Amino acid sequence: MDKLRAMAVFVTVARCESLSAAAREMDVPLTNISRLLSQLEDSLGCALITRSSRRLELTPEGREYLTACRLILDDLEQAESRLSGGIADLSGPLTITAPETFGKLHVLPVLTDFLKQHPAIDARLLLLDRRVDMIEEGVDVAVRIGALRDSGHLATLVGSQRMVTCAAPDYLAGAPALSRVSQLAAHSCICFVAQPSGLRWTYASRRGGRKTIRVRPRLTVNSAEAAVDAAISGLGVIRVLAYQARHAIRSGQLVPLLEEWDDTEIPVHLLRWPHRTAPRRVKDFISFAAERLREPLGEMAPPALVGSADGACR
Known part of the structure; x- marks a missing residue:
């Protein structure tokens, strides 16, 4: 068995999460991929990948060995680059x-x-x-x-x-006042589930200190883009990173709120x-x-x- 070749096959299979996809990427027959992977596992005395009808998953031993394989293969590539003068094009x-x-x-x-x-x-x-x-x-x-x-x-x-809190002008026209963090409890909010804070929004201000408020989610989504679109439609208040709402704020579709409570840089x-x-x-x-x-x-x-x-x- 060519150990380095087998390691390269294992790294490719782990990245592609598929034997057939790895075979296509490496332009070799699927049987060769399967054979080299099996030989590598036999030589190590443990399974590197668990196979099911839907996907491949690394075993704990496979995750540990994957790190070692990447280190070895990358070091080899760097050594070859140095020996060749390092003048080759990036590839x-x-x-x-x-x-x-x-x-x-x-x-x-x-x-x-x-x-x-x-x-x-x-x-x-x-x-x-x-x-x-x-x-x-x-x-x-x-x-x-x-x-x-x-x-x-x-x-x-x-x-x-920085984080920004904002809402559409149409929503704000019919909503309660919102000049303090505590007033968020009276508002419909659009929550982004990928945020670590979940349904609790934490504000950190150099002047006002740290305040956490539990918000009422009128809508919960799993993408910031969807949260911004829902806020533009007038559904409620959102809190996202500045770049996510930048265009909507510049165009006047959303209005920034509670800015003095959110001046901490991320x-x-x-x-x-x-x-x-x-x-x-x-x-x-x-x-x-x-x-x-x-x-x-x-x-x-x-x-x-x-x-x-x-x-x-x-």
């Missing part, structure tokens, strides 16, 4: 994840420009409003909005965001997992993306949105 796979709305608006344009410059790179962009396990899901770079809990990752700060980082060396394509993409993202993040700060008609952690 290989690149997987990036970002929150859905932020990814569509800001990460996708950056990634497409990067791919145009490097035609030998093939990329996957996963737009997910949930925290991703970068190792298990095979992610090279993650856009993370919010405080970093997993400090083991290598992080590049690219800017910051950092935005690019993360990569902390192996000893990273493929040059990963490092170059982070440098490229960091420079490109800093400008729009600066423009998206709430003060630029408030009072101008033209102008949660995830």
Whole structure:
């Protein structure tokens, strides 16, 4: 058995979550993929993947071995690059994840420009409003909005965001007053289930301190984009990250509220997992993306949105 080849097959199968998809990506017969994976498991004396009729899942041993395989294969790629003088064009796979709305608006344009410059790179962009396990899901770079809990990752700060509370003018015309956080209890709210706070909205202000209020969800959705659309229709009050409501606020479809209670900045980082060396394509993409993202993040700060008609952690 070619151990390195078998490891590459295992990494591809884990990322594709399918033997047949891995076979198509590697352009080899499905029988070869299955045989190499079985030989690798036999040599290790344990199962790496559990197979069902619907999907493949890594075993605990498989998750641990997957990390080791990626480290070894990446180190080998870096060694070959150094021996060849490092002058070869960037090539290989690149997987990036970002929150859905932020990814569509800001990460996708950056990634497409990067791919145009490097035609030998093939990329996957996963737009997910949930925290991703970068190792298990095979992610090279993650856009993370919010405080970093997993400090083991290598992080590049690219800017910051704030939460904004807002509602449509039509809703506010017939609703009770809303100038204090405590008054939210009398309002219909649209809740975004991916927010860690759930049905409790916490406000942090340098002047007013920290206040938490339990809100009444008239509607609960699983995407910030849907929450913004529902608020525009006049259904109730939303609280989302500034970039998610930026266009609606600028166009006058939504009105910012309780701004003095929400002046805490939320950092935005690019993360990569902390192996000893990273493929040059990963490092170059982070440098490229960091420079490109800093400008729009600066423009998206709430003060630029408030009072101008033209102008949660995830």
